[in-house]
Amino acid sequence: MKTAVIGSGAWGTALALALRxxxxxxxxxxYTEQESSVLRERxxxxxLPGVALGPGVAxxxxxxxxxGCGAVVLATPSFAVRGTARQLRGRIDPGTPVILVSKGIxxxxxxxxxxxxxxxxxxxxxxxxxxGPSHAEEVGRGVPTAVVVACEDREAALxxxxxxMSRRFRIYTSPDIVGVEIGAALKNVIALCAGCCDGMGCGDxxxxxxxxxxxxxxxxxxxxxxxxxxxxxxxxxxGDLIVTCTSMHSRNRRAGILIGQGKTAREAMDELGGAxxxxxxxxxxxxxxxxxxxxxxxxxxxxxEVLYAGGDPRQVLERLMARERRDELEAEESWI
Ligand SMILES: NC(=O)c1ccc[n+]([C@@H]2O[C@H](COP(=O)([O-])OP(=O)(O)OC[C@H]3O[C@@H](n4cnc5c(N)ncnc54)[C@H](O)[C@@H]3O)[C@@H](O)[C@H]2O)c1
Numbered sequence: 329m330k331t332a333v334i335g336s337g338a339w340g341t342a343l344a345l346a347l348r349x350x351x352x353x354x355x356x357x358x359y360t361e362q363e364s365s366v367l368r369e370r371x372x373x374x375x376l377p378g379v380a381l382g383p384g385v386a387x388x389x390x391x392x393x394x395x396g397c398g399a400v401v402l403a404t405p406s407f408a409v410r411g412t413a414r415q416l417r418g419r420i421d422p423g424t425p426v427i428l429v430s431k432g433i434x435x436x437x438x439x440x441x442x443x444x445x446x447x448x449x450x451x452x453x454x455x456x457x458x459x460g461p462s463h464a465e466e467v468g469r470g471v472p473t474a475v476v477v478a479c480e481d482r483e484a485a486l487x488x489x490x491x492x493m494s495r496r497f498r499i500y501t502s503p504d505i506v507g508v509e510i511g512a513a514l515k516n517v518i519a520l521c522a523g524c525c526d527g528m529g530c531g532d533x534x535x536x537x538x539x540x541x542x543x544x545x546x547x548x549x550x551x552x553x554x555x556x557x558x559x560x561x562x563x564x565x566x567g568d569l570i571v572t573c574t575s576m577h578s579r580n581r582r583a584g585i586l587i588g589q590g591k592t593a594r595e596a597m598d599e600l601g602g603a604x605x606x607x608x609x610x611x612x613x614x615x616x617x618x619x620x621x622x623x624x625x626x627x628x629x630x631x632x633e634v635l636y637a638g639g640d641p642r643q644v645l646e647r648l649m650a651r652e653r654r655d656e657l658e659a660e661e662s663w664i
Contacts, residue, residue, distance in 0.1 A: 329353070329398035329491065334391070334412060336363055337604075338375035338464035339429055340403030345468060346497055347401075348384040355386040355393035359404070364389050375603075379468035394420045399427060399491055401458075402445065405604040406432025406513075409441050413448035422452040425484040427477070427491075429458045431512040432606045433613035438620070440509045454484035457505050458492075459512040460563035461571035463578075467497065474498040476563045478508035500563065507559030510550040514614050515569040516580045516607030517631050518542035522573035523581035524634070524641045527588020534645075538627065539573050545625040549614070552621045580607035593635045611635050626651065 329352050333344040336358040344356040358364035364387050367373055371381050386393070394400045400420055404412050409430050420426070426445055434444050442455040449455075460475030467473050477488040477499055485501040493499045502508055518539060525535050546569075547560035559565055572578045583605045586596035597605050615632040618625040630648055633639030 330396055331355070331399050331401065331491065332357060332393045332397050333401040333403055334394070334416070335359070335403035335405075335408075335430075336367060336373065336387075337403065337405070338373060338468075340401070341367075341373040341376055341381075342379070342464040342468040343401055343403060343429060343492075344385050345379070345381070346492055346494070348382075350491065350494055352491065353386075354384065355388050355397075357391060357393055358387065358389050359408075361389050376465060376468040379465075391415055391419055394424075396421065397424055399425050399487060401427045401429060403429045406430045406441060406606055406609065407435070407604075410434065410444045410448060413445045417449055420449065420453060423454075425454045425456055425479075425481075425487055427456045427458050427488050431459065431516060432610055433513045433617070435609060435613060436616075438613050438617045440506065440513075442505055442509060454479055454481040455505075456481075456484050456488045457508050457512070458488065458499075459508050459568060461567040463571065463575065465577050470496045472496055472498070474500065474563055474567075476500045476502050476508055478502040478505040478564070480505060502559065502562070502564075504556045504559045506553055507550050507555030508564040510553065510555055511546060511560055511562075511564040511568060513606070513610045514546040514549070514628070515542075515565075515572050516605075517611045517614055517628055518546070518569060518607075519572035519578050519580035520584040520587070520605075520607040520611070520635070521627060521631050523578075523584020523586075524588035525584075525645075526581070527585040528641060528645070529588075530645070535573065539569055542627050543569055545623075545627055549618055549621060549623045549625060552623050553617075579603050579605050583608065587634065588641055592638075607631075608635055 331352045332355040333340045334357045347354045445455045456479040458477045479485040489499040583596040611631045614628045630644040634641050
């Protein structure tokens with residue numbers, strides 16, 4: 329099938345290679361000429377050292393590459409999703425599924441990214457969200473990986489499954505696009521906090537508690553927004569949370585470590601060379617969404633305080649530990 333991947337960062341590149349390896353005709357679109365030339369000249373993406381591009385991936389900066397495609401993968405950072413989707417309108421054939429792999433929530437509007445894409449494309453294209461525990465560095469090297477593709481339109485989800493499924497890349501389908509997107513976007517906030525714990529020298533116990541209670545509050549918000557609770561026990565929930573909170577591949581965790589060691593959020597992101605730290609943006613949106621929905625998210629609120637209001641992570645942790653005593657299942661009974 330003719331396919332195009334829009335966004336040649338680490339993730340877009342790894343997915344373009346997965347499509348090419350499955351025998352699809354694949355174009356990889358870069359945001360800048362310079363980025364495209366680097367890929368062409370080096371034969372690899374500097375974000376994926378040691379992963380050769382090889383033949384069969386057409387490098388381009390022309391968005392018309394989406395014309396005539398059977399599926400288009402959208403892999404820009406979350407802040408660029410709306411602008412890029414707007415430019416795709418009029419180019420992409422009506423009915424062609426868009427497989428969205430960016431993770432985040434739109435700033436201010438608090439829309440989920442699949443809603444942003446659907447809005448910009450005028451609802452003429454099914455939008456599938458692909459998510460799960462999947463570092464680009466590992467998918468690029470063919471490390472066995474499993475993810476989920478979610479869409480209310482089952483045909484579109486099955487097409488996405490078919491496109492990517494291989495012996496190295498196992499794809500599950502799901503109808504719960506809201507749950508999958510909420511899990512994908514908000515685990516980055518918890519990964520920042522997990523990194524912060526590491527940077528402050530806390531132990532495994534602290535991090536495990538943070539991940540568990542972090543997932544609980546993500547699920548609480550998700551369910552309030554119409555997601556299915558089981559999704560948070562799946563690949564896009566606990567699966568992605570584990571991988572992001574425990575790996576040095578995660579920029580969110582790495583940024584958190586620096587903040588835990590005393591850097592400001594800005595200094596930490598600069599030290600990561602300007603690579604996108606989605607959790608920083610997601611923390612603001614998550615806080616806004618939680619406030620609007622009247623859902624309690626104490627860890628996310630603490631992350632917001634540290635990232636945006638100069639809060640001291642040690643004091644935030646102390647406050648979280650000193651919250652009123654609770655039953656573990658108490659607040660969750662209303663889910664059922
Ligand atoms: N890296 C991973 O392992 C991974 C895995 C799953 C999901 N994701 C998600 O995929 C998305 C992309 O991540 P990445 O790791 O490939 O990022 P990256 O930092 O490697 O690359 C970002 C890319 O976006 C391009 N870009 C920058 N500004 C743009 C703009 N205004 N319009 C269009 N493109 C622009 C850059 O040129 C660059 O190619 C993120 O939302 C991320 O959360 C990443």
